[in-house]
Amino acid sequence: MKDVLTSFAGWGVNVAIALTALRTNLMRSILTTLGVMIGVFSVILAVAVGNGAQVSVSQQIATLGSNMAIVVPQPDSGSGPPRPSDRGRLTERDGQAILREVSGVSAVAPQIRSSVQIVTPGRSATTQATGATPEYGIVSNITASEGRFLTQSDIGSAARVAVIGETVANKLFPETSPVGETIRINRVPFTVIGLLESKGSNLGNDNDDQIVVPITTLRQRLLTTATQGPDDVTLIFVGFEDEDSLLSGQKEIERLLRDRYRVAKGKINPFTVRTTTEIAETTGEVTQIFQAVLVAIASISLLVGGIGIMNIMLVSVTERTREIGLRMALGAKRSDIRNQFLVEAAVLCVIGGAIGLSLAILAASIFERVAEFPAPIGLDTAIMAVAFSAVIGLVFGGYPAIRASRLSPIEALRSE
Amino acid sequence: MTTPLLETHNLVKDYAIGGEIVHAVNNVSLSISRGEFVAIMGASGSGKSTFMNMIGCLDIPTSGTLLLDGIDTKTLDSDALAEIRNRKIGFVFQQFNLLARTSALDNVAVPLIYAGIGYAERRRRAQDRLEAMGLANRLQNTPAKLSGGQQQRVAIARALVTDPLMLLADEPTGALDTQTSLDIMGIFQKLNDDGITVVLVTHEPDIAEYAARRIVFRDGQVIEDAAVKSRRRASAA
Ligand SMILES: Nc1ncnc2c1ncn2[C@@H]1O[C@H](COP(=O)(O)OP(=O)(O)OP(=O)(O)O)[C@@H](O)[C@H]1O
Ligand SMILES: [Mg+2]
Numbered sequence: 001m002k003d004v005l006t007s008f009a010g011w012g013v014n015v016a017i018a019l020t021a022l023r024t025n026l027m028r029s030i031l032t033t034l035g036v037m038i039g040v041f042s043v044i045l046a047v048a049v050g051n052g053a054q055v056s057v058s059q060q061i062a063t064l065g066s067n068m069a070i071v072v073p074q075p076d077s078g079s080g081p082p083r084p085s086d087r088g089r090l091t092e093r094d095g096q097a098i099l100r101e102v103s104g105v106s107a108v109a110p111q112i113r114s115s116v117q118i119v120t121p122g123r124s125a126t127t128q129a130t131g132a133t134p135e136y137g138i139v140s141n142i143t144a145s146e147g148r149f150l151t152q153s154d155i156g157s158a159a160r161v162a163v164i165g166e167t168v169a170n171k172l173f174p175e176t177s178p179v180g181e182t183i184r185i186n187r188v189p190f191t192v193i194g195l196l197e198s199k200g201s202n203l204g205n206d207n208d209d210q211i212v213v214p215i216t217t218l219r220q221r222l223l224t225t226a227t228q229g230p231d232d233v234t235l236i237f238v239g240f241e242d243e244d245s246l247l248s249g250q251k252e253i254e255r256l257l258r259d260r261y262r263v264a265k266g267k268i269n270p271f272t273v274r275t276t277t278e279i280a281e282t283t284g285e286v287t288q289i290f291q292a293v294l295v296a297i298a299s300i301s302l303l304v305g306g307i308g309i310m311n312i313m314l315v316s317v318t319e320r321t322r323e324i325g326l327r328m329a330l331g332a333k334r335s336d337i338r339n340q341f342l343v344e345a346a347v348l349c350v351i352g353g354a355i356g357l358s359l360a361i362l363a364a365s366i367f368e369r370v371a372e373f374p375a376p377i378g379l380d381t382a383i384m385a386v387a388f389s390a391v392i393g394l395v396f397g398g399y400p401a402i403r404a405s406r407l408s409p410i411e412a413l414r415s416e
Numbered sequence: 417m418t419t420p421l422l423e424t425h426n427l428v429k430d431y432a433i434g435g436e437i438v439h440a441v442n443n444v445s446l447s448i449s450r451g452e453f454v455a456i457m458g459a460s461g462s463g464k465s466t467f468m469n470m471i472g473c474l475d476i477p478t479s480g481t482l483l484l485d486g487i488d489t490k491t492l493d494s495d496a497l498a499e500i501r502n503r504k505i506g507f508v509f510q511q512f513n514l515l516a517r518t519s520a521l522d523n524v525a526v527p528l529i530y531a532g533i534g535y536a537e538r539r540r541r542a543q544d545r546l547e548a549m550g551l552a553n554r555l556q557n558t559p560a561k562l563s564g565g566q567q568q569r570v571a572i573a574r575a576l577v578t579d580p581l582m583l584l585a586d587e588p589t590g591a592l593d594t595q596t597s598l599d600i601m602g603i604f605q606k607l608n609d610d611g612i613t614v615v616l617v618t619h620e621p622d623i624a625e626y627a628a629r630r631i632v633f634r635d636g637q638v639i640e641d642a643a644v645k646s647r648r649r650a651s652a653a
Contacts, residue, residue: 331502331530
């Protein structure tokens, strides 16, 4: 216990010595710290942006809806680029079959997607139209913030009605509420019945730049290219009651569709079934790689900062050789001298790290406000930053410190 | 007979200068007992400082034996030598060697840091020593604000703060005027009267007369080693 206390007292002395030495060469200390500061700043910011990307991606996936499978009539891209002959079909009847025969399915939402041109007197916009059924709202958690969403009777009567996203609404009706107004979609007049609840944007992808119309209306009025059959769809969202039924349901859907399209044994699926869980995993991996690359690049500047520390510590040791000799004459052991310079380097780094961290927090909050992109800096990141800079100090201060401690007392004393 | 404080046998220190070997200290055998006051004299380059540095454990002999308090220093590692410098030896230098921008009090406390003494105790002991040197009202002054004599007194306080057995002073009065030099010699005499062994190097015969024993070096060898006749006493301040 006494040992711990005296060694702790020893460290306190070293911090005091370090602060005196650093104050003596204030300008030089500041410039050296600047290197570490910039390094820590960029590493923290890189971590924050990477975290932000992950948050953004999971939000994006959350906007898709949870416990959901997406069925598209393209063969699994895992087996190479799809050829036109591989292209399968997907129909509303497939959707009904899935609802009927796959266990745990709560709703199916067949959709046709098409790019459309919308015109109002004096304004126009190009956006993506989703031809959907009311189930689309249930499965992907979409509601109307104003007016109403699609109803079954809209589908039955192939009504010329549209629910439009906020971005589209702002383009076409910057001043007034769009609900009740008439718009022309690909020259066909539609009535706006509702405004989609905003889902914001993630990673530059604007979730509010879209409109939803009845699937029947889109098929009859807006499709420019002919489909293979009367009820072909672009994709089907399948909502499940819980995660367990989603997991088993994915296989069941594949089996059912292979049956329905009589796919011979050994041939690949002409369709793909993806679950939101899978999507979350793969995009999570991608953003993790993105973050790792970012942090790796930023680390280079930290490395440069560390080399700056080493440089200045070598100068400091040379300048203070006589002081080192004196301290040895007065009884300093090699370890005392080594620790003195290690602490000096660590103090430089920790100060730089703390300032770099503060600047990174500031920059991240500005970034969040200006770019509307989350860049969270957690306590763990902050602790990591300061610990990291102390480690830089120990690593890059280590060589100069050991060199100082190996000096011969008499040669050090005689120097100058 | 008790073991001498310091004993050397055939002590040698060689330096290689441009391919030639210089015997800075050449086969010196002598012993110094507790309580002695020794002055080392000799022409410039005769090896006085080299000898002092070896007996102060700052430098390592090329050959020969050095016994300190009966311990052969060859058997000691660098940590043990540091501990001897810290506990048993106090150094006083010609150029004082105080830490700049550091108060007298903190300068005197430095050896206590390496002795593992806590902050409050360090300050207390350093203050006691400075007061004994008549510097009670200079505790917070930095060296730049002290006269040469005051600086040397701070250095002596620092050398004494760990209660060493022996003071080693290489030309302690070399940078001081005559009157101040005499004051410093008075301090050394008083410390010696109190039991501390003092070894000092000087060029000045007058200064050497304050010691009790005089050793003269020439070309790295001892050519004279005798008691000082008609020893001078400083009227202690
Ligand atoms: N580090 C060294 N490298 C090479 N030669 C040295 C070194 N130190 C001392 N010498 C040589 O050793 C000899 C003795 O030097 P030393 O410093 O011991 O003399 P000194 O008696 O103290 O002289 P002075 O009275 O001028 O201080 C001299 O010839 C000197 O040139
Ligand atoms: Mg000398």
